[in-house]
Amino acid sequence: DAGVIQSPRHEVTEMGQEVTLRCKPISGHNSLFWYRQTMMRGLELLIYFNNNVPIDDSGMPEDRFSAKMPNASFSTLKIQPSEPRDSAVYFCASKEWNTEAFFGQGTRLTVV
Amino acid sequence: QKEVEQNSGPLSVPEGAIASLNCTYSDRGSQSFFWYRQYSGKSPELIMFIYSNGDKEDGRFTAQLNKASQYVSLLIRDSQPSDSATYLCAVNHDMRFGAGTRLTVKP
Secondary structure, eight states, X not given: OOOOEEEOSEEEEOTTOOEEEXXXXXXXXXXXXXXXXXXXXXXXXXEEEETTEEEEOTTOOSTTEEEEEEETTEEEEEESSOOGGGOEEEEEEEEOTTSXXXXXXXXXXXXX | OOOEEEOOOOEEEETTSOEEEEEEESOTTOOOEEEEEEOTTSOOEEEEEEOSSEEEXXXXXXXXXXXXXXXXXEEESXXXXXXXXXXXXXXXXXXXXXXXXXXXXXX
């Protein structure tokens, strides 16, 4: 298996623009997680899905953030409108129930 | 809010020493515990998981779990400069992480 695949690896955008991050989980995994990592706040859990259903989105910082998982092999995290303080590395991870999570390579987002 | 706490460090140990990393958690019903290592600029990768009270050993790494006291620790024996990284603790299926402890092993 190719592992968790995230795209793009790097994204530079202007403040106010819409940003969409993409994630393909490992085949057969039924849980998917979105994280944001910054030096100040560490690795924050934004939202996670079980069987494509959002279970806990309490970590989503604002209404500007939204996440979807239309099927078992694809998820998106959207920021609209983006702000400079959204600059961070965003990780996607997937797992089976009660096993370890596997991380993608991350998307480094810079909002200027 | 379920919390996972780690001492952010930095922790510095000499090469060959034992590094001890600690993690506490607030949810008394927690069942599964994971230790990840993250090198600068890389993704977190699993070192060990532990489900039962007591010790679990894997090479130079030992995870220790004490559910009564709600803590899990990671010991690294014979620390090497290549162990220098940030170590992250995660709890349960919802994979909430602590802030991580930055470890530096000095030659």
